Amino acid sequence: MQEIGKKNPSANLAGIGLNVAIANWNLSSEALTQKTIELGQGVLNDTGALCVSTGKFTGRSPKDKFTVKDAITEHSVDWGDVNIPFAPEAFDKLYDRVCKHLEGKEVWVRDAYACADPKYRLNIRVINETPWANLFCNDLFLRPTDAEIDTQTPDWHIIQAPSFEADPAIDGTRQGNFTIVNFTRRVILIGGSAYTGEMKKGIFGVLNFVLPHDHKVLSMHCSANEGKDGDVALFFGLSGTGKTTLSADANRALIGDDEHGWSDDSVFNFEGGCYAKCIDLSAEKEPEIFAAVKPGALLENITFLPGTSTVNYADGSITENTRAAYPIFHIANAKEPSYGGEPKNIFFLTCDAFGILPPISKLTKEQAMYHFISGYTAKVAGTEVGVTEPQTTFSACFGRVFLPLHPAKYAELLGQKLEAHPNINVWLVNTGWSGGAYGVGNRMKLSLTRAMITAAMKGELDNVEYVPHDVFGVLKPQSCPGVPNELLNPRETWADKEAYDKKALELGALFNKNFEKYADQASDAIKSAAPKGLVNA
Template sequence: MNHLESLKEVGILSAKEIFWNLSEAQLISQTLRKGQGIITDSGALACDTGEFTGRSPKDKYVVLDDKTQDSVWWGDINHSFLPEDFDRLYNRVVEHLSQSDLYVKDVYACAKSEYRLNIRVVTENPWQSLFANNLFLRLNEKELESFKHEWLILTAPSFKAVPETDKTRQHNFTIINFTKKIILIGGSAYTGEIKKGIFTVLNYILPHEKEILSMHCSANIGENGDTSVFFGLSGTGKTTLSADPSRKLIGDDEHGWDHENVFNFEGGCYAKCVNLSQEKEPQIFSAIRQGTLLENVRFFEGTDIVNYDDTSVTENTRAAYPIDFIDNAIHPSVGGVPNNIFFLTCDAFGVLPPISKLTTGQAMYHFISGYTAKVAGTEAGITEPQTTFSACFGKPFLPLHPTKYAELLGKKLNENKVNVWLINTGWSGGSYGVGERIKLSYTRAMITAVLENKLENVDFISDDVFGLQMPVQCEGVPSEILHPKNTWTDSSQYDQKAIHLATQFMENFKEFESFANNEIIEGGPVQKNK
């Protein structure tokens, strides 16, 4: 079957030109020829994504049909879209694409072969095809010859929906059809919609159909084969703490956990670049070279040198590169069952311990909570720390109810000997503005102590509000900071702030309480029982 015949199967009846599985160099050349990008001093390709420089969560939909009606967690995250409206809009998009140059990239997701998901990505822009090449797993020539896609992504940035007739909120949209296995993207060139579209798909297929836990996390593996997993929202230190030169990187963002392995969904990294420097993030900095796609960055005036501190377009500047651009990445991107799981939080209230060990119930509760805090000055109008909760550390990408993922986590924790740790990378000795940020060297020392089993014979004590188990000593860390209450000059103020935070946790949990089992509920703050 020729390329046009293959596209006719999905409704694209013609095209100006079809570029099929072009190489990295060819895609870069096409981008430059179209005037859509420039080469930086490091050899990377820099492009702008246009109107949208980030995801548009309010414009992401799931088709409501017999397959999804009773399984998807409908509401603020998963907006419903009727099948007949999808079909009508799909036909309009493929008609639009039939008038364009098209770039087709065949790739797959899931580094463990049993779960391999073949994906065909059809785009209008060559640099979007480069993104697909870099972020997903790549096929060799022999595999490409016999490739058949299971999922189709059509992305048409220049297509603008008409909300009144297309039933969208505005002119851009991302729509996932689980029955037809199609992701339809229009009106936005932001490539993160492609990446997170497939993550959402895997967050449905693996837990719902295969009882495999899908996770928004990074993972690495030690010399002895021990696997560690790191969860954490933006600003908690996930990328920094998982990038350990003494350990091999499994992946930086999306993973699955079956009965015997943790495996990467992706074949690349989509790293934030804001304020990037060689000193702070040497691995990411060195990965930005020929073949890397940079998005929405700006340059020092009169040069081709990227100014990573320039956020005039967006703070969400990004670099997309294959995972083997990271020197210590492991291939294939698969590790064993985790020995240790770290939940990272930046607690700006100065309440949570720098390190604590969680029971299975507490692990499920804190997993559902997905807590961190924004500090004053990070956003307009924030004058004191504000709680931020994102279920399972990835709420925007959960098609199933969060308790499904939490219960799967609990099941796996009970079946395996896994330690779960809550790590506070935020404040100690008081809230933001009074206390001090916990030193990165202390956080690294705590994680090293865990990985080297140095806390196995240490005594633990419990805090009064959250019931968390805190070690009384840890090599490389002053003992006085391990119990946060001891670092406050006024212990009564600590108690007030701790109860305030516990109340915030309980208020957030009300959304999930009716779906949660007793073990999850009992894993919450003990203050609620007083």
């Protein structure tokens, strides 16, 4: 085996069953970019970012993600449609087949880690078939120093082999692609898909098990930033609701883009980079993200303006889920190390396709628990295979598909945090539709959402009048700097007020129906925050 690059002298791939021809260890982003171009797997755009295609899969495939059911997970994991069990012996056989497939090939190896708080650091070693996937890992995971690489040993391995197609009849998978997490062997095995997000979310799933289960740390699908006075804000939401966009604020330091832990004394980033949706990206709307797309960044599944190397960010012909991956230091005001203190404001971002929820509302502790467990939003086109337009969904804790444990476990931890810190403000923010449902109304303007969130963080909503929503009971501010008053009351934006009332009741009924599966583990106080019939209609 020929080995190139810097590594721990005792590190080797043979110990995990890999017998490859060439192993490239911890190459620089420049070297990985150049190798990708040489292999004909990517090109540069006019800002120097590497542009690639992920092939057939341009989003995650949740139905093809499995967890090995073993002594560690059997009685801890919440098994079902989200956490699909996989037999240990079937994993072992498939693992050996993937290793055989990689035999004699060239691979790219990277030592990285997750969790910026040293108390919870998880060392990762990634083995990729392509240099650009290895670049993605360099961008997204935390990067050890050269001195740390000399001695680092992995807690977990990721083996990504997109060119390996499973045979369901032999391997026990659903189809040719798969992502399988094995907590006993501490391996994430990926095949049949080159979509890089599977690696990122695979580690997220691992931490969503380890941190709450072993350390009582709340793992969160959220972004985080920090003001000049050290005030931390959290932004919860699924892909497309605005986590990355709204947390990238020129006036605040970015702690992280997507995944965080909340311990007794810190909020810390799991990652070392950002994976931003870039459909319709522009310097005017999202200047920080636009400027981050430069040498070292990776653009996935984009197209160019005819005859140029200028990205056509408006083109979703390949997928609406076009992505930009870049290290966090590409954001000018990123905070390193990427952790801060207790949060002062928490924002639940929801893309309300019904156009019912207020653009911003304040939640009681009980309402915060209820909406956290509910996790209402709409899936945005392209984030998952088969999703071509917004679809109403409930995703517990704003990330159900990433949670190995029962959602109540995470909700309990959140409740304990809010109980211990009663001065934390929790807000529900609708980044979806106003003036009507999807197809009738209009998507909330980003500038107005930013104005409302800024006002909340500055304390400008502390002393304004609030009115409870007739169905949901959330508290609507009746004024907000820079925002028309009528917009703050969604019923007033509808031409047909009776139609709004009817749709509000329909949405409330959907909330109640969804919550039934959690009701037996919810307190009476949380249940009291459920939607009710119209009071003043």
